[in-house]
């Protein structure tokens with residue numbers, strides 16, 4: 001990012017204009033004072049295939065990972081957090097998504113004050129790379145206290161632990177200068193149906209959300225829905241459920257949703273429709289764009305690589321409905337293939353960004369007059385073929 005200082009006749013600075021040339025694929029070479037009150041800025045195009053976007057994009061550190069899966073060990077070396085953050089900035093990302101313990105490792109061993117001071121050190125690192133924090137999400141699936149879930153656990157002590165992590169996530173969000181937390185409800189549900197009452201679990205979840213709303217009067221909660229994995233049956237599987245929980249909460253204006261494409265597909269739903277539903281409620285505050293081959297384990301594939309038309313329609317619905325106008329980010333939640341070597345650790349992010357931006361261009365080209373004509377004539381075959389040609393022709 002460059003800063004241009006605008007001066008008045010007495011050379012007093014009247015304004016500082018920040019310009020994001022680097023994100024448009026330009027490197028600043030020099031600034032020339034034309035001595036007539038104007039300046040010329042020389043730039044060099046460094047990214048040839050750079051595509052402008054109307055959106056700001058975000059990514060989480062877990063999106064660059066070592067490649068371990070349920071059946072095999074890591075295939076790549078761990079990359080340190082600052083190195084990831086620096087690379088994300090160079091790639092043109094605007095914001096970082098954090099789990100609470102991505103931001104403050106070993107937080108269980110720290111006091112509340114220590115958690116906040118660690119988070120402040122991270123904020124300084126983000127500032128150094130001119131990045132924002134999008135949200136903080138309590139990681140309620142790794143700890144021995146969350147074996148049976150967090151907010152819906154059958155253990156009083158474990159439910160208390162889950163709330164402690166949620167409160168600390170709010171503290172960390174405040175220290176990072178963001179006003180959102182994400183609840184991915186990984187283990188809030190059952191692997192043995194009879195182990196929990198679905199009615200009581202739903203009430204426990206709403207009760208926990210109300211406590212978070214009361215803890216901080218400014219915090220906004222985004223529920224990231226997913227129907228299964230790691231559990232069998234989630235208490236909050238779709239955005240419809242999230243919207244109902246929002247409506248039942250003590251402050252519906254501060255409880256919204258985050259839609260991940262793959263999670264919608266795992267529920268047998270079209271992510272573009274889920275996006276549309278939450279947008280209609282004014283409650284889509286985040287997305288995790290990615291892709292998925294059928295209803296199996298969560299694959300976090302690069303955006304659009306399996307279901308191109310669905311990816312196009314996700315982008316179309318987001319663009320048509322002003323997503324991003326209130327500062328929302330297009331988040332990616334993608335994983336590189338396990339087979340990729342160390343040098344390819346960021347390729348899936350590059351690819352997803354490029355595909356998302358290419359789809360933005362396709363949406364910009366969409367012929368709404370032709371669409372209206374097809375609708376008026378109820379010629380949906382023609383409309384469908386038009387979309388196919390739009391996507392398949394260069």
Ligand code: XUL
Nearest residue numbers: 137184224260288298333
């Ligand atoms: C898991 C998932 C998470 C959340 C953040 O399926 O999507 O990475 O996005 O906790």
Ligand code: MN
Nearest residue numbers: 224260288333
């Ligand atoms: Mn996600």
